Amino acid sequence: MNTTTTHSKQAAAIVHDREDRGNKLRQRLAAVEGRGQRTRTPSLAVVSDGEGVELVTVDGRRLVDFASGVLVTNLGHRHPLFEERYRHHLGRCPLSAYNMVTPIEVEASERLLASMAASNPKAEKILWAASGSEGIQKAIWAAMAFQPDRPILAATRHGFHGKKGLAGDVTGEASPNPNVRFVSFPMRDVGDLETYERELTALSLQFSDHIALLITEPYLGAAGSFHPPHWYHELLERWCTEHHIPLIFDEVQSCHGRTGSMYAFETYGVNPDLVVVGKGVANGIPAAAVAGRADLIDMLDYGAASDTFSATPMACAAVCATLDVFESEGIVAQCQAIAPVMRRALEELAAAFPFITAVRGEGLVYGLEMQDVATAEACVLEAYRGVNGRGVHFLGPLAERVLRVSPPLIIDEATIHEACELLHTAWSRIGS
Template sequence: MTLTTEATEPLQLGGPQLAQRRNLVTEIPGPRSRALTARKTAAVARGVGVTLPIYVQAAGGGVVLDIDGNTLIDLGSGIAVTGVGNAAPAVVAAVTHQVAQFTHTCFTITGYEGYVEVAELLNSLTPGSHEKRSALFNSGAEAVENAVKIARYFTGKQAVVAFDHAYHGRTNLTMALTAKSMPYKSGFGPFAGEVYRAPMSYPFRDGDLAGPEAARRAISQIEKQIGAANLAAVIIEPILGEGGFIVPAPGFLPAIAAWCRENGVVFIADEVQTGFARTGSLFASEHEGVVPDLIVTAKGIAGGLPLSAVTGRAEIMDAAHVGGLGGTYGGNPIACAAAVASIRSYQDDGLIERARQIETVLRDELQAIARVDRRVGDVRGRGAMVAIELVDPETNEPDAALTSRVAQAAHADGVILLTCGTYGNVIRFLPPLTISDELLRDGIAVVRKALATS
């Protein structure tokens, strides 16, 4: 069976039936992708960049098939979105069924069961046994904004603290929360006010400062510069994503969360990238037993469809007046159907354990590279969210140029590879949880070769 966009251009269906091997039949990008890049340049705003200018016709398992017939290994998952696999059969079936029923009503006008079912699942699965409520939105940034809104309304306070190296989105408020200027903030100000920044635990770059001590450093700055009496919320990614896959030292997150509880400050965990089995637990907060007051989810929640959520303590979530939360497309019925299928897959298909198996492969392979290549300064992460930080081996200074060369070489050799980090020197590995060990090892071998020749 094929799908067509034009009568003469058959497209292959995606999903796990795609051959699970890297196979290049043209240079990357190929001629048809280059032609579409020319069309993109003429039609799409310049600010919308494309990291690897291939154009996709199908994807599934651990591969992406482009319109030139090249099969690439997917080590990006659409930035941690397709954890259950691209075109996952259960998601496709759920979406197909829902499309045939209705595509939209706006939940705040006339409700539907899918929205309620997603909220129920989130309330039952997120950390903590307390009574919870959820609200659904479209994107991670939109959910972050709403979490801050809710915290401000509940506490009657305005100040919000985010951390060094944080990334929370591209809207005005979330740009203020985000630490990195280029490309996310530069030229787009002024930004929302009453946003402050505290130092993050970054073991590789703060001398392996112990987690509790790093927390005391951050709390001291918060108390001196803002004061708990003025602070509505602290927001943090349990593992920093765009900032460089930074895993804070043990004890850092629990200490920050405990201080928030003691001082009437809402503790918000931004699990947009870390949520839904990505780190080897359903949520990354669980690794240290942290129970957020509010938890923000998106990306992996719905198998590639746009959906996000804020879930939290009932008394906080219920504080806002009726009509104060919502949006035209928030909790769209098609996205909700995809989310129910995806969440059940994480629970029932062994994907949490699969993330842990992927971590074992990634760590074994990447640490082997680090032992023979001193430019690999650090291997870190959890589950299927692992990174290497590339440095000058003599000074430990970030080497963004090397990182760019490695990524470009991997792209040319058929591997979708993403970079990140405040200093632009981190290569991140975010494979779908459906990728095979064989395919994963082949992708890492390409990275090893790219490092050796860069």
């Protein structure tokens, strides 16, 4: 079976054998939509249906969803209780309530804070946003306004916080913003606590009282799934407390159960001053928020953090519906119970295929590191092609050669085994 990419003046379309409908749709879209819209995924499934953890393409291919959008649809697709509660919460509300107050916004704000406050009393107030990077931007603005005489923005290296504005500035390992300073995040060679402590001490000595904030991801997602030892975040928190530096935890990806706790700050045993949530917070309806200390959040006066699409009634209804399902179906406990099954299944795959060079992760978010870029791309494609019209959906590799495994948190044991058997057969074709 062949997959090709045809290039035209404006765009390129991925083409798969025996996918008449999908190929036509990919070509039509390539003619009208810029490529920059998405990151490259060699399979580029054309999906028209989804239920539970299964996606169905327009050509009838059935795919076990190992991506959840991009860690967004944590409750899976067309979850019956989510859909019912979403409609209930939205009711007859207007779709935009800009500069009005809706009861559902009040409920969503109170409930999201309450979901954090049990384990982090600093979750006192909230600001809504329409995307993760906007939530990060608002968190940074709040911290900068709190200590305006502190120009330096500290960030842990190789984090991904979004592409826009200040979120982009604190992403990666080099910044266009001259006030950004990076400190090391444990990756392949974890090293010892003292090494990181020395680096932090050097930073605080260099800039004494000029550091406005420290932003970190709980684990490095986009950089290829690196999950730090617990002492790392405890060290960051201690250093921040000592130097009166607000700690911003970017939970855009890790919130709502991914690591086996509702929030990763619980998994890692810290109490950040500001927590930014996104993606799974509304199970697919665009929503994000920054929650944390009232004295920080209240630094932003009327208009300073307002925008058209923050806290829409749809977003707030979806946030409440998501919390309803988490509460009534024990989603976090399900994730905890299934996590060892997933880890074992992935480790078995790694044992079977020497081209898988590492399995890293926790809860229901893993990275399968492949020996090289070509193998990683081939694995995505072969997983998609699957066996007899049934396959596994991955996004294109992260950090060039890491396949992320992040299925909806409702995945069960039988589906994990089925998916991994499919992968076993599909990946046996690689190199043969």
